[in-house]
Amino acid sequence: MAPRIVDNHTTDSYRVNVIGTNSPVLVVLEGDQHPPRMGPIEASALVRYTREDGLAEALRGADALFLYDFQSSALRDVWSSADRLRWVHVAAAGVDPVLFPELRESQVVLTNSRGVFDGPIAEYVLGLILALAKDFAHTIELQRQGRWLHRESERIAGARVLVVGTGPIGRAIARMLRAVGMQVTGMGRRSQADDPDFGTVRPSAELVRWLPEMDYVVAVAPLTEQTKGMFDEAAFAAMKPGARFVNVGRGALMDTSALVAALRDGRLAGAALDVFETEPLPDDSPLWNLPGVLVSPHMSGDFVGWRDTLVEVFADNFQRWQTGRPLRNVVDKQLGYVPSRGV
Amino acid sequence: MAPRIVDNHTTDSYRVNVIGTNSPVLVVLEGDQHPPRMGPIEASALVRYTREDGLAEALRGADALFLYDFQSSALRDVWSSADRLRWVHVAAAGVDPVLFPELRESQVVLTNSRGVFDGPIAEYVLGLILALAKDFAHTIELQRQGRWLHRESERIAGARVLVVGTGPIGRAIARMLRAVGMQVTGMGRRSQADDPDFGTVRPSAELVRWLPEMDYVVAVAPLTEQTKGMFDEAAFAAMKPGARFVNVGRGALMDTSALVAALRDGRLAGAALDVFETEPLPDDSPLWNLPGVLVSPHMSGDFVGWRDTLVEVFADNFQRWQTGRPLRNVVDKQLGYVPSRGV
Known part of the structure; x- marks a missing residue:
């Protein structure tokens, strides 16, 4: 055409x-x-x-x-x-x-x-975490069946969450999760002690070391050669039993087969996935109907x-x-993202 | 027995x-x-x-x-x-x-x-509001059908919410909703200009006056002779078109028929109801399957x-x-709840 x-x-x-x-x-x-x-x-x-x-x-x-x-x-x-x-x-x-x-x-x-997606994705991630903690998917399914079944649900206050990705979206997520009482740790290229948004930032190289402490892990890193497949079998094996995985970054950050295995054997209690290795998610993907898994169609940042x-x-x-003025949001093509100023 | x-x-x-x-x-x-x-x-x-x-x-x-x-x-x-x-x-x-x-x-x-339920219900209400704004019920239904359908969703930042009920649960809700960027107004017996949790508290007598400005209305007042049925036909008619109603207080705060009518004629975009005039919600209630309505079985505060x-x-x-010491949480039996200290 x-x-x-x-x-x-x-x-x-x-x-x-x-x-x-x-x-x-x-x-x-x-x-x-x-x-x-x-x-x-x-x-x-x-x-x-x-x-x-x-x-x-x-x-x-x-x-x-x-x-x-x-x-x-x-x-x-x-x-x-x-x-x-x-x-x-x-x-x-x-x-x-x-x-x-x-x-x-x-x-x-x-x-x-x-910048466009920072606030919207932060809201979406908080919504996903609350949906997992409060068991909304089950409640909605029970409603569809017309069944009244009281259950207990989990608090998010005090729960520990690792936000992997320290760009502006990860920062907005961290601020929002801290504002509602979650204990947030960041993970980025470099470690940082007194980060204004995260408090503590751990280096990505230590992923497997910190995963066992986390109730929630949120993947929001840019997809680069360094981050591709970082959530692999070893990572999911290192996660705390009963923990949950949230991916609003890129599907290729995770090894989908390894995630499915960790969910199937019950090590992970659930996941909320807005991005996938292949999009749209193929019809035959087991993720569509694994218990505890929320699938949304890559829309976390797409507000009205x-x-x-x-x-x-x-x-x-x-x-x-x-007009010859400096452009905003210039990507460092070697890093694969816009470097933060000073952080 | x-x-x-x-x-x-x-x-x-x-x-x-x-x-x-x-x-x-x-x-x-x-x-x-x-x-x-x-x-x-x-x-x-x-x-x-x-x-x-x-x-x-x-x-x-x-x-x-x-x-x-x-x-x-x-x-x-x-x-x-x-x-x-x-x-x-x-x-x-x-x-x-x-x-x-x-x-x-x-x-x-x-x-x-x-005190027991303040934080848990605040989390639950925030989750319900995010579930409504982000259209989670539709996303979960699409997932059940294995359908990938991208949509745009609403921001909650800047949205206006009226929290009706200024007891400790309403206060915890207000603090949480403000922490994530919503514009909160409280509603209680007395008006208050510089409330630490709500900012502004409007008197219940002015309910219909303030409803038209609100994107969300959260009912969390105690059920008393004064509050029974306060969300009636006139109240739902006064709500902003497209607004949403959340009830985690008591079912009898609302006139269920009036709510159903307001939802059916499209004036309200949705509702999230954890309490009902009759509990369990009867099998033949239209609330079970009205579009935009989330039904949960009186569990908002019931954390693990x-x-x-x-x-x-x-x-x-x-x-x-x-041991003869003063009891905590003594209910004022005329008011129908434990009076707040100083507020």
Whole structure:
């Protein structure tokens, strides 16, 4: 499918603003939906909207790429068409789908949507932990059956939780869980004694050492070569019997087979999974109906209004880019995420 | 059924401690379960365990009554047998089942289990609000069907919530909801400008005035003549379209038919109900399967260990009673609850 070009010099454009002949060419990779609120950007750039199958053609001569379809990994396959590309912006926090060697080693600047999902995901994680502790899935199933069955449920106050990932989403999660009385420990690349959000941060290398103490483990690390598969058989074996695993980061942080085994043999009491190694979760995955497991379709951060906010974040960076100011949320392509300032 | 008497002078007692002949006689109204950890009490009193059908016989000559079966209203029917009763302790926060005129007008002191449920119910309410905002019931139903269907969900940060009931449970709820970024207003008998937990407390007489501003309304008031049916047709009609109603107080605070109508006509987006006018909720109640409604079986405060804690609270008061010290949690029988100190 050929890209649909919104050129402000033509009559079929959204806007009739006359832009200079040196206006940049922006490619927008659409997903299922057209991004909202693109008017201001269309007023100052030649915008080519495309789906994956038109990406190669659209990229020729393009200066910038907005990966509104943030789950796409199509860029890698058509990288040779990016003959003038200087900037790629991803409408997500995780940039793992575009961290292929050619982009990494290129001069192309990569930015993400850091910040948009912090609060929403923190709320979602707290909701998941409370749903597990209060046994909501069972209550809802009993309601469906019209059965009144009183049970006791668990407190979360005082429960110990390890938040693996010390980026802004992990920090927002930590603040929220501490605010409701949970005992939070962070886990990141470096250890830290007096972290403002976590209190204590343990280094990832010590994962198996700290897992036995935790009632809940929340995976929210970026997916990198270092973090891929970090929740493996040894990790799940090290977890406290009866503990629960929450993944709102990336499915590939965990070895799904090892998780399923740990759940089946009863070592783990449950899990809440919003991300999976393969998405959508395949029909034949045992995760769909393992007792104690909550499956949600990669939606933890996607609050009402998120699409508008994602475009606002891009538009702000686009204006910076056009006016030569420093971009926000520049990804360290070797680390695989936006490094924190000072922490 | 005759009461089972644990008399420390007999060989079938739990303990063989010899107690004085002036030892008090304590009646324990058991429910489905025998209370745990009664040993220390049995060491210093003649304890008569009974169910409802033996209550009249057990009460004759008894000094104190521990309503471990806190939902029972049997005391009213056998009140004339309470020929020496001086103290009734209820293993619950709400004492509405025993607030009948004869007990109210008597010299019998009434105490409750204030404090036990504050934190657990606050966690449960936060969980219910997050379950509603994040659409967990739909997610769980989709999981049951093995369907992957991404949706957007609501933020709770900044949402406005009215907590109706300013006792310790309402206060714990308010603190928790504020800690996660909700805008809380309290509602109690008296208005209050700088309340430490609520910020602002509005008087109950202004219920209909403040309801239109609220995204969530949490009912946690004690059930008294003043609060019975306060959530009636006019109240639900005054609520903001799309708002949600949470009841963890007493079912009789609400007019169930009016709530069902408000849910059916779509004025309310949902409700989370842990208490009902009739419990267990009757099989033919429409609440079981109204969209957006969460039904749980009166369990919001019943954390793992709650039964032990309830007996500990009673045991503490029992020791105070025996040694002539002031009892804790004395209910104002005219108000129908334990008055707050200074607030």
